[in-house]
Amino acid sequence: METSTAKPAVEQKQKGTKEAAKGHPSGDKRFRVLDMTMKRNQYRPDALIEVLHKAQEAFGFLEEDVLIYIARGLKLPLSRVYGVATFYHLFSLKPGGAHTCVVCLGTACYVKGSGEVLSALEKHAGISQGETTPDGQLSVMTARCIGACGIAPAVVFDGTVAGKVTPEEAIAKVGAWLNSPQEATVSG
Numbered sequence: 001m002e003t004s005t006a007k008p009a010v011e012q013k014q015k016g017t018k019e020a021a022k023g024h025p026s027g028d029k030r031f032r033v034l035d036m037t038m039k040r041n042q043y044r045p046d047a048l049i050e051v052l053h054k055a056q057e058a059f060g061f062l063e064e065d066v067l068i069y070i071a072r073g074l075k076l077p078l079s080r081v082y083g084v085a086t087f088y089h090l091f092s093l094k095p096g097g098a099h100t101c102v103v104c105l106g107t108a109c110y111v112k113g114s115g116e117v118l119s120a121l122e123k124h125a126g127i128s129q130g131e132t133t134p135d136g137q138l139s140v141m142t143a144r145c146i147g148a149c150g151i152a153p154a155v156v157f158d159g160t161v162a163g164k165v166t167p168e169e170a171i172a173k174v175g176a177w178l179n180s181p182q183e184a185t186v187s188g
Ligand code: FES
Pocket: 104, 105, 106, 107, 108, 109, 110, 144, 145, 146, 147, 148, 149, 150, 152, 154
C-alpha cells in the first residue's frame, strides 16, 4: 500500500502557472479539482452548487475544511455555504464515525478493483457505503476520482490517500480501528 500525504511532486513541476501554485496548504490534490471548477466559473458565487458537487465527488463527503475552502474561493459567507450544503439531500456532511474510509469508485480505480475493496469493507464492517458502524467507529464512503488515478485503486483512510489498495489491506486497516476503539472514557 502506498500512501501520499506530503506535497505531491507534480505540484513542483507546475510552478510555472500562478494558479497551479495555489491550492490548499495540505497539498491535497483533491483541492485542485475545486480550484479548477471555481476558476472555470470565474469564482462566481452562483457556481456554489456545482462546486459543492465536485467537492462531494472528490472527497466523498463535505467536511468543514472543504466548506471553508469553497467559501473563501467564492467569497461567500461560510454560513451560506453551510446552508446550501445542508439544505440539499444530495450533499452529505462529514459522517459521524470516529474514522472514515473513502473508497474511490472513479473509472481508473474501479477497473483496478475498487469495487471489490468496497464490498470487502462493507462486508467486514457490516454496513453499506454512506453508513457508520453502530459503535460509531467507522464510516465508509465513496468518491468519484480523488485525483490519484496513477496509484489506483485509491482509498482515503482518515484523510490519508493510500494507493494500490487490496481488499485485504483495506480490511486490515479498518480492522485495527474496529478492534481498538478510541480511548473509551474510563470513569472512575
Ligand atoms: S479514479 Fe480513483 S483516483 Fe481517479
